[in-house]
Amino acid sequence: MFSGYPSDTTDEQWSILEPLLTNNKTRPGRKIWRDRRDMVDAIFYINKTGCQWRQLPVDFPPWKSVYTCFQKWRNDGTWEKILQSLNEAVRLQEGREATPTYGILDSQSVKSSSPGEERAYDGNKKVKGRKRHIMVDVLGLLLAIFVHAANIHDTKAAHVVMEKGLASYPSLKAFCGDEGYRKTAEEAAEALGKELHISKRIRHDFVVLPKRWVVERSFAWLNGSRRLSKDFEAKTSSSEAMVQIAFARISLNKLKY
Numbered sequence: 001m002f003s004g005y006p007s008d009t010t011d012e013q014w015s016i017l018e019p020l021l022t023n024n025k026t027r028p029g030r031k032i033w034r035d036r037r038d039m040v041d042a043i044f045y046i047n048k049t050g051c052q053w054r055q056l057p058v059d060f061p062p063w064k065s066v067y068t069c070f071q072k073w074r075n076d077g078t079w080e081k082i083l084q085s086l087n088e089a090v091r092l093q094e095g096r097e098a099t100p101t102y103g104i105l106d107s108q109s110v111k112s113s114s115p116g117e118e119r120a121y122d123g124n125k126k127v128k129g130r131k132r133h134i135m136v137d138v139l140g141l142l143l144a145i146f147v148h149a150a151n152i153h154d155t156k157a158a159h160v161v162m163e164k165g166l167a168s169y170p171s172l173k174a175f176c177g178d179e180g181y182r183k184t185a186e187e188a189a190e191a192l193g194k195e196l197h198i199s200k201r202i203r204h205d206f207v208v209l210p211k212r213w214v215v216e217r218s219f220a221w222l223n224g225s226r227r228l229s230k231d232f233e234a235k236t237s238s239s240e241a242m243v244q245i246a247f248a249r250i251s252l253n254k255l256k257y
Helices: 011-020 036-049 063-075 078-093 154-168 184-191 212-224 236-254
Strands: 102-111 120-122 127-136 142-149 174-178 195-199
Touching: 011 036, 011 078, 011 236, 036 063, 036 236, 063 078, 063 236, 078 142, 078 236, 102 154, 102 212, 127 154, 127 212, 127 236, 142 154, 142 236, 154 174, 154 184, 184 195, 212 236
Parallel strands: 102 174, 174 195
Antiparallel strands: 102 127, 120 127, 127 142
16 A cells, blocks of 8 residues: 655665564454554654644554554654664764764753643743753754653753663763753763763854754754644653654655665
8 A cells, every 4th residue: 555645655765664663463363454664654644744643544544553553662662763773874874983972962842732741831931831852963863852841941851861862872972062051961961971061152143053053953853743843742752752753754864775
């Protein structure tokens, strides 16, 4: 079955993704209505268009089956594994080492549409919802994501992002953040045996801050995924998975076939 949507994977892209997907184990007698490629294309469609699960077009598998697949891959770390593999491929294609040594931190406050977990008011940004706290490499590829209540300050949440980044990429030697990461975040980095470099803001004149523009561009890339225009997820783990899926699609599009 080929639905023909722009968000669908090409044959070349599917040849990369297929070996990275965990096997779907089903109960005896349970019918598998569609194959895994249809499931992936349906999830990419949700991520790209922002439609509700129940509003999936009829030429995709039933929405309950797709959602169950999304949950399974979210819970067993499949999306994270896919993202790591794609990041490695993009980095090698760009002539860099397979694993990064430098991580750049930043957060983005977004409105949430439903009363799910971890939801609060960010008095600085005047946003009621959650924060997407990310770490990217120098190419802007996602290394770690931590979604939390919007009222938690960056300095208090930074240690979780750094720990997640190091767990996935032990090769990381240092981090970079803006002036909002001073003190507590610097101490957290030191406790991990790493340095946190602070980019100072230059006032009066607009100047692109070294390295800082990379993570800002990464947030801009997410604008192409309508599911991420707000935080529509009830669980923060689903919010993190949706960001990982968006970056996986970005990395797939960067690869040359």
